[in-house]
Amino acid sequence: MDVTLAIDAMGGDHGTTVTIPAAVEYLKQFPGDTIVLVGIPDAIESELRALGVQAGPRLRIHAASEVVGMDEQPQSALRGKKDSSMRVAIDLVKSGEASACVSAGNTGALMATARYVLKTLPGIDRPAIASYLPTKKGQVCMLDLGANTDCTAEHLLQFALMGSTLVTALEHKPNPTVGLLNIGSEDIKGNEVVKQAAELLRGSDLNFYGNVEGNDIFKGTTDLVVCDGFVGNVALKTTEGLAQMLGGFLKEEFKRNAFTKLAGLIAMPVLNAFKRRVDHRRYNGASFLGLKGIVVKSHGSADIFAFRCAIEKAAEEAREGMLLHISEHVEKWHHERQKTEQGVA
């Protein structure tokens, strides 16, 4: 199935110099798809000229006169910039002109705008942010990564439903295992919300593995890890910090003196293979789940390769009809719960 994708061309630390080359590269790989570049026409045209590429039916320009700043308050962006590239890209999803949108713009503003414009799916209280991380065995999907700081057990269950559907759509795993992030694998461990969430998950039709701990994320113990947005965001950023520190130390040690530099030169192909293996750019693209439309958030500092990965993720979600699957999954679960409650009553 060919899809149409709306790209917030102005978003991110590098704006059009990253988003547009990435879109052009994407279209080379998927020539049947259509990309709508949303933003200030002059800026978009100038970048296209620099690339020697012409706009056309498969690479359209859609004007938007404003740009949301990377540090702008979500409410200011939402209320004050109704013609921002971010907002217009989301509007195109709302109107059905695009099947998904991708932005590297500021996360808070993107979530607030997407939630306001698209609304949540029936049966979903709050959207969540899901992303993939590399593991020893392959990859793991994790949510929520920062959209919800105070969650109930019911919210965590909804995250698990949505995340399972995402994993099934993107990885074609029919029944992904779900881990609940906790501080011990025993049932008695954890805070009250997590204990209740475990109960709900055990009663659901999801493939609930049980509690997992922080180290299980990178072990690849489960296909999906569910947590509240506070914990998820801290875990994600902590790993970013550690990876940066370790990478920096390794570089420093290899640059210490003439001998270590020579050793570094000899080890270069191995170090590069290692780098490729843990290249976080491949995992770029966080899915905003639970909205009536597909929105993928790229890291603000993404380069061309990373941003193209985010576009691919959005396209894949659209192609796989992920929204419909989530709706069906949630509806089925509500239906079964009603039956159970009526049975009990």
Add this chain to the structure above:
Amino acid sequence: MDVTLAIDAMGGDHGTTVTIPAAVEYLKQFPGDTIVLVGIPDAIESELRALGVQAGPRLRIHAASEVVGMDEQPQSALRGKKDSSMRVAIDLVKSGEASACVSAGNTGALMATARYVLKTLPGIDRPAIASYLPTKKGQVCMLDLGANTDCTAEHLLQFALMGSTLVTALEHKPNPTVGLLNIGSEDIKGNEVVKQAAELLRGSDLNFYGNVEGNDIFKGTTDLVVCDGFVGNVALKTTEGLAQMLGGFLKEEFKRNAFTKLAGLIAMPVLNAFKRRVDHRRYNGASFLGLKGIVVKSHGSADIFAFRCAIEKAAEEAREGMLLHISEHVEKWHHERQKTEQGVA
């Protein structure tokens, strides 16, 4: 000042084969100190014989007939094993025969027993677990790492008070910077508890830096990072998992074929320097803060070097009179708060 340390000789994955050699090595370095090896006399004596070391006034044996299992439930250990090596080591701290105790035994049982036997300091509601991590700049102290899963803002403030005192005692920093772990640096970010805790911290006499994010931990943005035990435990274990995965990948890449093995051989001194730099064994030894006695928990899988580091930490806390400092700090803060409240009323 010379100190007497009670060692749970039976605790940990390796029991006496790690705890006793570590104690013997420690005494070589600090011959003025005294170590009391607590556990089953036969087992202790047999290990001492194997090491060719004799017990004496500076290396005493104190009998305890039971051992707490690494997976035993805290309540079962607390109620059922009143003569365990763990319990008796803590009893020695309670009676004043030892200034501190060290155990590599199961965390839950150790915390439950320590709390039951020693009780909390006046003005402290709950003990917390603090530990050091390496950073780009040096090291950071972080708490709580898992003792408290549901915390109030007041608890977080108490953690900050205790952690600051620990950093001052161990690093001789008079006014350590305190970061509150959050999901954004702005004041409006985070969950309700964290927002309230920031208010309390701003009103305290601590050197409050403000909110920090997960990546700030390893950047070394602040001397101390405060969080609830759920978040802290997840962050800690997530980093353990990531470090293990990255180390494993690096090893695999260097073992891939004859060429990469040769490159690994040449790069060995550099890789070893890197390993030494991030050697987590140097950071072994988590402090249980807020109790009327010093208890240091070693990682269960600690080796001799790591366990000796935990003993050193306990000795340092005792030498620096950390308990008195915490008590004074908490008392001063309660006093000032009362004054403020009376002033307001």
